[in-house]
Amino acid sequence: EAQLVETGGGSIRPGGSLRLSCAASGFDVSTSYMTWVRQAPGKGLEWISLLFSDGTTYYADSVRGRFTISRDNSRNTVYLQMDSLTAEDTAVYFCARSQSGSAYFPYFFDQWGLGSLVAVSS
Amino acid sequence: QSALTQPPSASGSPGQSVTISCTGTSNDVGGFNFVSWYQQRPGKAPQLIIYEVTRRPSGVPDRFSASKSGNTASLTVSGLQAEDEADYYCNSYTGRSNLGVFGTGTKVTVL
Numbered sequence: 667e668a669q670l671v672e673t674g675g676g677s678i679r680p681g682g683s684l685r686l687s688c689a690a691s692g693f694d695v696s697t698s699y700m701t702w703v704r705q706a707p708g709k710g711l712e713w714i715s716l717l718f719s720d721g722t723t724y725y726a727d728s729v730r731g732r733f734t735i736s737r738d739n740s741r742n743t744v745y746l747q748m749d750s751l752t753a754e755d756t757a758v759y760f761c762a763r764s765q766s767g768s769a770y771f772p773y774f775f776d777q778w779g780l781g782s783l784v785a786v787s788s
Numbered sequence: 789q790s791a792l793t794q795p796p797s798a799s800g801s802p803g804q805s806v807t808i809s810c811t812g813t814s815n816d817v818g819g820f821n822f823v824s825w826y827q828q829r830p831g832k833a834p835q836l837i838i839y840e841v842t843r844r845p846s847g848v849p850d851r852f853s854a855s856k857s858g859n860t861a862s863l864t865v866s867g868l869q870a871e872d873e874a875d876y877y878c879n880s881y882t883g884r885s886n887l888g889v890f891g892t893g894t895k896v897t898v899l
Contacts (some may be wrong), residue, residue, distance in 0.1 A: 773881035776822035
């Protein structure tokens with residue numbers, strides 16, 4: 667059974683950095699579309715990052731240049747390095763596996779982790 | 789890319805049906821047959837319930853159905869049960885090399 671477990675969240679000052687980890691089991695992250703989706707408190711979902719099997723990455727405008735998605739195939743783990751954090755980055759961060767189905771680009775998410783809370787505050 | 793528009797809330801009594809709309813533009817919902825829906829119970833991760841507009845993953849009850857007309861997609865939950873009380877989000881493909889866009893979310897209450 668596929669499973670994703672996020673770790674690394676916590677409280678951080680504005681301007682600081684944090685790295686989230688997402689350990690996968692039951693499938694291989696190196697051959698999957700892996701993503702990060704976040705949800706600010708009381709708000710909706712926002713897709714922020716995507717990693718292809720060939721290493722190509724995509725980012726939402728809100729995090730481009732500050733966040734970096736990567737993976738370690740040997741650990742079957744995906745990471746989200748978050749730099750220059752602001753209060754607007756406060757959210758639960760979900761790791762998810764994305765699928766393309768019949769589309770030319772992944773667009774839906776069939777496996778989700780439980781999420782990791784990141785709180786940015788002075 | 790702006791969020792897709794969903795009604796903030798919807799409700800129904802047990803056994804009744806509730807339909808949630810998800811309105812976008814020709815650049816997302818209206819332009820492609822790639823809409824997905826998610827159920828998120830309080831404090832939990834979202835769960836995929838519909839993809840490619842109408843398809844249900846294995847294990848999702850057939851009480852959940854969906855459709856699309858023009859720029860608006862819809863999710864119908866028939867035979868409402870207490871366990872269906874949750875937030876529901878739509879999501880649409882927006883073209884190659886673009887991250888998709890989520891809806892604003894709808895809270896479904898079972899009266």
